[in-house]
Amino acid sequence: MDNLICLLITMCSVNIASTATIETTKLLFQDLFSNYSKHVLPVIDQSKPVSVNMDLSVVSINDFDEVTGTLTIVAILNVSWNDESLVWDSVLYGNTTTLTFNQDLIWLPEMVLLNPADSVEPIGNARFKVTVTSTGGVVWATGGLLKAACTADVSRFPFDQQNCTISISPWGYSSSQVTLTVPSRTIDFGFYCVNGEWDVTGSRTMQLSNTFDIAKYTITIKRRHTSFLVSVVIPIIMLAFVNPFVFILPFDSGERVSYSITVLLAFSVYMTVVSDRMPASSQPMSILAYYLLFTLSISVLIVIVNIFQIRTYGKDNAHQPIPQCISRTVLFLQMIYRSKKIETKRNHLFPQENGDIKAGKDVSGENNLQLEDLGGSPISSGEPLHENAVQKGEIKATSDQQGCTWYKVAKMADVVYFGLFSFVTVVVTFVFFIITT
Numbered sequence: 001m002d003n004l005i006c007l008l009i010t011m012c013s014v015n016i017a018s019t020a021t022i023e024t025t026k027l028l029f030q031d032l033f034s035n036y037s038k039h040v041l042p043v044i045d046q047s048k049p050v051s052v053n054m055d056l057s058v059v060s061i062n063d064f065d066e067v068t069g070t071l072t073i074v075a076i077l078n079v080s081w082n083d084e085s086l087v088w089d090s091v092l093y094g095n096t097t098t099l100t101f102n103q104d105l106i107w108l109p110e111m112v113l114l115n116p117a118d119s120v121e122p123i124g125n126a127r128f129k130v131t132v133t134s135t136g137g138v139v140w141a142t143g144g145l146l147k148a149a150c151t152a153d154v155s156r157f158p159f160d161q162q163n164c165t166i167s168i169s170p171w172g173y174s175s176s177q178v179t180l181t182v183p184s185r186t187i188d189f190g191f192y193c194v195n196g197e198w199d200v201t202g203s204r205t206m207q208l209s210n211t212f213d214i215a216k217y218t219i220t221i222k223r224r225h226t227s228f229l230v231s232v233v234i235p236i237i238m239l240a241f242v243n244p245f246v247f248i249l250p251f252d253s254g255e256r257v258s259y260s261i262t263v264l265l266a267f268s269v270y271m272t273v274v275s276d277r278m279p280a281s282s283q284p285m286s287i288l289a290y291y292l293l294f295t296l297s298i299s300v301l302i303v304i305v306n307i308f309q310i311r312t313y314g315k316d317n318a319h320q321p322i323p324q325c326i327s328r329t330v331l332f333l334q335m336i337y338r339s340k341k342i343e344t345k346r347n348h349l350f351p352q353e354n355g356d357i358k359a360g361k362d363v364s365g366e367n368n369l370q371l372e373d374l375g376g377s378p379i380s381s382g383e384p385l386h387e388n389a390v391q392k393g394e395i396k397a398t399s400d401q402q403g404c405t406w407y408k409v410a411k412m413a414d415v416v417y418f419g420l421f422s423f424v425t426v427v428v429t430f431v432f433f434i435i436t437t
């Protein structure tokens with residue numbers, strides 16, 4: 001019988017107690033705040049600090065400005081602590097274990113961004129809510145648009161990676177009043193919206209305790225470089241490789257200078273496009289900017305060299321003697337360049353062609369071209385050619401010892417320049433990619 005009554009009472013009490021009515025909640029509210037002051041630290045022993053936990057959750061990265069060094073993110077701070085004066089017996093208030101109300105009713109550890117890019121203000125809005133449990137645990141989710149100062153390192157642009165730190169502190173409270181703890185080792189990206197330009201590659205957290213506590217959240221972002229690579233870097237590299245090919249155009253085509261000037265102009269046009277998309281930061285400069293300067297300089301150099309080449313070629317008709325040092329160098333290079341070709345080509349070509357060339361050599365420079373294009377006049381065949389010319393008494397002034405002409409000088413220089421500029425372009429492009437990636 002006693003048991004039955006006991007059970008009945010328990011059941012009744014369960015039924016009554018579990019129905020948290022508006023009345024019980026109002027009563028709880030009244031009782032909690034009749035004697036509450038939000039101006040004092042919520043600890044009974046005021047000599048002890050309030051222990052605050054804070055986790056950061058990044059919702060989106062809005063912008064990263066390399067020039068001003070500003071990272072703009074939308075972040076949520078999950079701040080929790082224990083308020084010892086907000087403890088109640090849930091059974092007395094209809095088993096109400098949690099209460100949610102406006103944040104301005106209770107004490108709050110107001111958080112301030114320590115590395116702001118604009119003004120120093122408490123993070124968040126005054127109309128957020130807090131949730132309190134009957135044991136005194138308070139959870140306060142605040143946040144908003146954070147503009148943090150973050151020095152950019154664009155030296156490896158567009159393959160750069162940036163580490164940005166967001167430092168937050170309970171403004172105004174010393175370590176002996178409020179201690180800050182970061183429970184999580186990383187930033188939470190549970191609500192993250194993907195950014196088109198930046199990819200989050202990692203994050204870490206740290207807490208510092210000095211005269212006041214600081215929570216540091218470091219976010220590592222990596223630039224998505226595909227768009228820049230496809231629209232800027234690859235076309236520029238292609239232009240850079242097209243450039244040395246001017247040296248294999250024939251002199252007589254009359255296109256050589258216009259070709260190299262056109263490539264130079266294409267570079268200049270591209271540079272104006274690129275400069276809009278390049279970070280204008282000079283501290284430090286990006287390696288890509290130096291690479292662009294290099295390709296432009298090579299282009300300018302090719303135009304100049306080309307003009308001198310045409311000048312050299314033009315001397316063929318001016319009957320100017322070739323300095324001995326130049327002719328020796330040319331012949332030496334010819335020897336190296338052709339030593340392999342001679343073995344294969346000579347047998348096929350020279351027995352038939354030699355006679356024609358001998359006969360027509362002195363009439364115009366055209367035959368020299370022919371000679372060249374056939375795979376070269378080897379030094380060995382130069383001797384009989386020379387003798388023949390002497391016999392005829394028609395030796396040209398430009399025809400130096402062993403048949404070296406200005407045309408040959410220009411032609412050999414072309415080969416050297418083509419090789420040199422191609423080689424330099426390949427090496428520098430390669431080095432650029434090695435350094436930046």
Ligand SMILES: *[C@@H]1O[C@H](CO)[C@@H](O)[C@H](O)[C@H]1NC(C)=O
Pocket residue numbers: 014017018091095
């Ligand atoms: C209400 O509180 C009583 C007493 O602690 C407990 O026995 C009961 O399970 C609670 N009811 C609910 C619905 O949690």
Ligand SMILES: *[C@@H]1O[C@H](CO)[C@@H](O)[C@H](O)[C@H]1NC(C)=O
Pocket residue numbers: 034035
């Ligand atoms: C306020 O709370 C304190 C201790 O919790 C108590 O001594 C005091 O009587 C309360 N004052 C009022 C007006 O309820």
Ligand SMILES: *[C@@H]1O[C@H](CO)[C@@H](O)[C@H](O)[C@H]1NC(C)=O
Pocket residue numbers: 053078079080139
């Ligand atoms: C906020 O922190 C509290 C306590 O650490 C936790 O219970 C809660 O799930 C967190 N909320 C979010 C949205 O992370």
Ligand SMILES: *[C@@H]1O[C@H](CO)[C@@H](O)[C@H](O)[C@H]1NC(C)=O
Pocket residue numbers: 153161162163220
């Ligand atoms: C960013 O931080 C990571 C991890 O500490 C480090 O390895 C990397 O070198 C840093 N990057 C820059 C650009 O400082």
